Amino acid sequence: MEWRGVSVGVLYGKHRKMARGAARDLLSDADTLRTVRAARAVLRQVGARFVDLGLADDPRSTLALLVCRPPAVVxxxxxxxxxxxxxxxxxxxxLERLGIPYTGSPPGALAFCRDKPAVKACLRRAHVPTPAWVVVPPRRxxxxxxxxxxxxxxxxxDASCGIDxxxxxxxxxxxxDRIAHVHRRYRQPALVERFVDGRELNISLVGGRTPRVLPFGEIDFSAMPPDRPAIVTFEAKWMAGRVEDRGxxxxxxxxxxxxTRAALRAHALAAWRLTGCRDYARVDVRLDARGRPFVLEVNANPDLGPEAGLARAWSRAGGDWPGLLLHVLSLARRRAPRAT
Ligand SMILES: Nc1ncnc2c1ncn2[C@@H]1O[C@H](COP(=O)(O)OP(=O)(O)O)[C@@H](O)[C@H]1O
Ligand SMILES: [Mg+2]
Structure with missing residues (x-):
């Protein structure tokens, strides 16, 4: 696909305040700035026009820009x-309302995937295994x-916010105590799940209606100190060099x-289809002690950065990050409404 002269709006957050949760949760957003810089470099290389759509605490100027000078794709x-x-x-x-094509999942899929209990219920109805759970709303x-x-x-x-x-x-x-902590700090229901004590795998998918399932990733917990649980905490995900990152x-x-491989593939594809994901997604899975897989969550619009799990999976399939970025942008551009 030709990119020369095409205006590409890059929509990202540059807010300085969080609506709730811990102040450090901002760190997960700082990471997207690196993705934006990397995207800018790729777009420059292919001759596309980078339009900065950084959304600050006051989003009005950015939203006005979208309305007044819509880019070809976001x-x-x-x-x-x-x-x-x-x-x-x-x-x-x-963006739908403005008729601007954009990368990633549509609003419904994004809203659905945020609601982990709803996704779990949907998976279970479709016989996709997910750990047993109960939801505890505040004051219950x-x-x-x-x-x-x-x-x-x-x-x-998501993004391991509230997971330590x-x-x-x-x-x-x-x-x-922990249920009370989630209620207090995150002002939302707590999801209590059976702890699946085994290997953790990430399955990345990229593509259209029938996406490609990329080579699986795994989390190696062997360097985790024995007094800490083998899980991907906030510290592990966002605080480079810390004990839990190295673990x-x-x-x-x-x-x-x-x-197992075939079952994981089938579960990931079912999860994609059931949640309505589009363009790219990542399904987090764990195996129990007997090697049976359980889907933990479906990430619509997971981290697209050059160092994230999706990019690593893409590179295991032989691609590079610029290729991934432009592929995802092309999927979006093909949805552009035709001029009449
Ligand atoms: N039921 C579970 N059993 C074992 N580990 C879990 C379970 N649920 C979550 N985890 C651990 O917590 C991490 C974050 O949970 P996840 O549901 O993927 O939320 P997030 O949206 O924050 O990534 C997982 O990567 C995994 O290490
Ligand atoms: Mg996860």
């Missing part, structure tokens, strides 16, 4: 407009939950039985 890497992940679906909804009594250890997460956050080593609870008292090394998936 790269949407804004997952928390105004520091609020709940607003993620609002931008694509706005903690459930009678006996499967310990368990993991407690905010029901509708105390998320894994081993006693009813710890469970109660969660992303690697190409190690050997898997052929049936």
């Amino acid at each position: 790269l949407n890497v804004c997952d928390a407009p105004l520091g609020d992940s709940a607003l993620e679906p609002a931008l694509p909804a706005f 009594r903690p459930p009678r939950w006996t499967a310990l250890p368990a993991i407690v997460k905010p029901a509708t956050e 080593r105390r998320s894994v609870v081993a006693s009813p008292a710890e469970l109660r 969660t090394r992303p690697i190409p998936a190690r050997a898997l039985p052929r049936e």
Whole structure:
């Protein structure tokens, strides 16, 4: 596809405040700035015109720019407009209204994937295995939950916000405290899940209606100190060099039985289809002690950065990051409404 002279709007967050949660949650957004810089370099190389759509705490000038001088296509890497992940679906909804094609999932899929319990219920109905769970809304009594250890997460956050080593609870008292913590800090229901104690795999998908399933990634927990749970916490994901970062090394998936591989592939494709993901997505999975897979979550619009899991999977399939970026942008551009 020809890119020379094509205007590409890059929509990302540059807010300085978060709507809720911990102040450090901003770190996950700082990372998208690196993605934007890398995208800018690629676009320059192919002769496209980079249009900066950084959304600040006051978004008016950026939104006005979209209305008055719409770019040919938008790269949407804004997952928390105004520091609020709940607003993620609002931008694509706005772009649809303006008739501007944009990368990634449509508003409905973004809204759905944020709601982890709703996605889990949908997966279960479709016989895609997901860990047993219960949802505890604020001010509700903690459930009678006996499967310990368990993991407690905010029901509708992502990027490991609200996930740290105390998320894994081993006693009813710890469970109660952690549920209260999620209610207080994240002002939303807590999702309590059976802890799946085994390998963790990431399955990246890229493409149109029937996406390509890229070679699986795995998290190597072997350098995690034994007193910390083998999970991908916020510190692991966003604080480079910390103990939990070093303890969660992303690697190409190690050997898997052929049936497991086939099951994972089928589950990832089913998850993509059931949630309505588009262009690119990543499905997080764990295997239990017996090697049975369980889908943890479906990430619509996962981190598209050159160092993220999706890019690593793409490179295992033989592609480079500029190729991934332009492929995703081409998928979006093909959806451009034809001039009449
Ligand atoms: N049921 C579970 N059993 C074991 N580990 C889990 C479970 N749920 C989440 N985790 C761990 O927590 C991490 C983050 O959880 P996830 O549901 O993927 O949320 P996020 O949207 O923050 O990535 C996972 O990568 C995994 O390491
Ligand atoms: Mg995840």
